[in-house]
Amino acid sequence: MKLIRFFCGILLIMLIVAQAGWAQQNNTKSAADNPKLVVGIVVDQLRYDYIPLYWDKFEDDGFKRLVNQGYSFENHHFNYFPTYTGPGHAAVYSGATPSVNGIVGNAWYDRNIDESMYVVSDSTVTPVGTDSDAGKMSPENLISTTVTDELKTASPESKVIGVSIKDRGAVLPTGHLGDAAYWYEAASGNFISSSWYVNELPNWIQNFNDKGLAKEFANSTWQTLLPIDQYTESNEDDTPYEGTFENEDNPVFPHDLGANRGNEYGIISSTPFGNTLVAELAKATVDGESLGTGNATDFLSVSFSSTDYVGHMYGPHSIELQDTYLRLDRDIAGLLDHLDKKVGKGNYMVFLTSDHGAVDVPQELVDKDLPGGYFDSDTAVDELSEFLTTEFGDEDWIEDYTNQQVYLDRDLVKEKGLSLKVMQDKAADFLLQFEGVLSTNTAHNLQYKNYNSGQQMMYQNGFNYGRSGDVFVQLKSGWLDSDYPTGTSHGSPYNYDTHVPLIFYGWGVPQGSTTEKTAIPQIAPTVSNMLNIALPSGSEANILQFEK
Numbered sequence: 001m002k003l004i005r006f007f008c009g010i011l012l013i014m015l016i017v018a019q020a021g022w023a024q025q026n027n028t029k030s031a032a033d034n035p036k037l038v039v040g041i042v043v044d045q046l047r048y049d050y051i052p053l054y055w056d057k058f059e060d061d062g063f064k065r066l067v068n069q070g071y072s073f074e075n076h077h078f079n080y081f082p083t084y085t086g087p088g089h090a091a092v093y094s095g096a097t098p099s100v101n102g103i104v105g106n107a108w109y110d111r112n113i114d115e116s117m118y119v120v121s122d123s124t125v126t127p128v129g130t131d132s133d134a135g136k137m138s139p140e141n142l143i144s145t146t147v148t149d150e151l152k153t154a155s156p157e158s159k160v161i162g163v164s165i166k167d168r169g170a171v172l173p174t175g176h177l178g179d180a181a182y183w184y185e186a187a188s189g190n191f192i193s194s195s196w197y198v199n200e201l202p203n204w205i206q207n208f209n210d211k212g213l214a215k216e217f218a219n220s221t222w223q224t225l226l227p228i229d230q231y232t233e234s235n236e237d238d239t240p241y242e243g244t245f246e247n248e249d250n251p252v253f254p255h256d257l258g259a260n261r262g263n264e265y266g267i268i269s270s271t272p273f274g275n276t277l278v279a280e281l282a283k284a285t286v287d288g289e290s291l292g293t294g295n296a297t298d299f300l301s302v303s304f305s306s307t308d309y310v311g312h313m314y315g316p317h318s319i320e321l322q323d324t325y326l327r328l329d330r331d332i333a334g335l336l337d338h339l340d341k342k343v344g345k346g347n348y349m350v351f352l353t354s355d356h357g358a359v360d361v362p363q364e365l366v367d368k369d370l371p372g373g374y375f376d377s378d379t380a381v382d383e384l385s386e387f388l389t390t391e392f393g394d395e396d397w398i399e400d401y402t403n404q405q406v407y408l409d410r411d412l413v414k415e416k417g418l419s420l421k422v423m424q425d426k427a428a429d430f431l432l433q434f435e436g437v438l439s440t441n442t443a444h445n446l447q448y449k450n451y452n453s454g455q456q457m458m459y460q461n462g463f464n465y466g467r468s469g470d471v472f473v474q475l476k477s478g479w480l481d482s483d484y485p486t487g488t489s490h491g492s493p494y495n496y497d498t499h500v501p502l503i504f505y506g507w508g509v510p511q512g513s514t515t516e517k518t519a520i521p522q523i524a525p526t527v528s529n530m531l532n533i534a535l536p537s538g539s540e541a542n543i544l545q546f547e548k
Helices: 002-025 050-057 063-069 085-094 147-154 167-174 203-210 213-218 266-270 273-288 306-314 319-342 362-367 377-392 410-415 420-431 443-448 454-461 520-531
Strands: 037-043 071-073 107-110 115-118 160-164 180-185 190-194 298-304 348-353 373-375 398-402 405-408 437-442 471-475 479-481 502-506 512-514
Touching: 037 085, 037 167, 037 319, 037 520, 050 063, 050 319, 063 319, 063 502, 085 147, 085 167, 085 520, 107 398, 147 160, 147 298, 147 520, 160 167, 160 273, 167 180, 167 298, 180 273, 190 203, 203 273, 213 266, 213 273, 266 273, 266 306, 273 298, 273 306, 273 319, 298 319, 306 319, 319 348, 348 520, 362 373, 377 398, 377 420, 405 420, 410 420, 420 437, 420 443, 420 471, 437 443, 437 454, 454 471, 471 479
Parallel strands: 037 298, 037 348, 071 512, 160 180, 160 298, 373 479
Antiparallel strands: 071 502, 107 115, 180 190, 348 502, 398 405, 405 471, 437 471
16 A cells, blocks of 8 residues: 555656646746736838848847847748738737738728728727817727737736827727727827727826927927938938928938928928837836836837838938938837836837838839839729720729729629629729739639638738728739839738838747748737737737747
8 A cells, every 4th residue: 555655656746747847848827927018019111121231230229139139030921911000000919810800901991881991990989188080099990809908808907008100000009908099199299099098198198298299309300310421221312212391302311390390290200200209108108107017917019100101201222211210229229228127127028020011112123123113003993994884884883992902882783783703803804904913803702712822812811801892903023003103102912011020029038030931910829828818819829939
């Protein structure tokens, strides 16, 4: 009997040791083991190649600190089309593609109301901090949960707050259950919110607005941070590929913002000072809400939008864009330093990524004998309308064209007893004739076929039957709509739009990197797994692996 007890005891000890080893290997932990604060940073229009391109000009405590001390996923991509700001933020935080989370664009044609639906527009909420419709925003259109929703569900005492210049950059990361989202109003130079979150602005953000930092920036002059001859990674200052502010003759430094701002303060969005303003607000949020000081994990989402506005105006190879990133590098360093002091090194976790990339200015590509050009969508849609009239009768068959998608009048097609599939197919075939069009596809195909790879799979991942169009147009590499004669844009399934950084840093993150291909929807389930909370509802639960 004693011998049996002895072996039973040995077996019990072995089981306990094995379970402990298994738990450690699989990172099993309780809520008490979580970080004090998670900071999600999305840098709007940050292509992956910008970080190595500007590396030698960065200081040590911003991007370099994150890369050198954190974990970098160097082959990280979006896996859907279209690559825009709204879908990007939704995918990062929901762990799902537009086909599941419903965010198919920054706006889309809403057949229920016969007009465009802005991604975070909500007429049922009340503006807070303003009387304008700029405050009528919420996450109502997001139809799956976010990692921030799941954190609030698991830990109601956790605080979740989002800040950004763009309303969609603040609202979508904050999710449905977040405590507050704050975005910038150009008319007043203040940060505002909506009644979805709060009934009035807290004192700390009112005080932040009252300091007038935005107005100070809007009346300043934008000079280069470094001597201009040191911007050797960029084009010359004056090129035909760049746009200008309204009262400027040439796109050159210095930029007198006060002479160009008019009666509002939106001009700072198209300068690096918009990012500085958001960085200062992020610090004020940490202080005002005492983030990272309680027993529960808090979450701060920070979206830097000015990189996008500057890229749209000046293009990827402009000195203006490089200067914006050099200044953002210092803003990020200042934010990390603030977190060190207020939350403590090792007590917070940061992830940094982007919502999309950008194409080189098409005219610049053409001038370099590289593929590129401009697609005249107005002419293409007008001629398509005439073609459909000839084929199916004298009716207005097209309701809208947006996000490179044709929206047919489905009710009219049904009323006339016609086949929607046949009309989609004929329209898709007709559009192939136009210069710059690589391929087309239809809602019927995306609804019923199964694409396992390539661009058609990316279309399918971005397709939601109730919100997407009937015919998809994919342009050739390097092509943009003719609405962008200078500067750049994005939205394609090409690497310049899909390849973005992903860096984790701080609590629970080993130092290292990988070139294994990973995808944007893996971020949210990875963070959920690290926090030991439920995965977002639409996530495929493909968790990133940190390999040492």
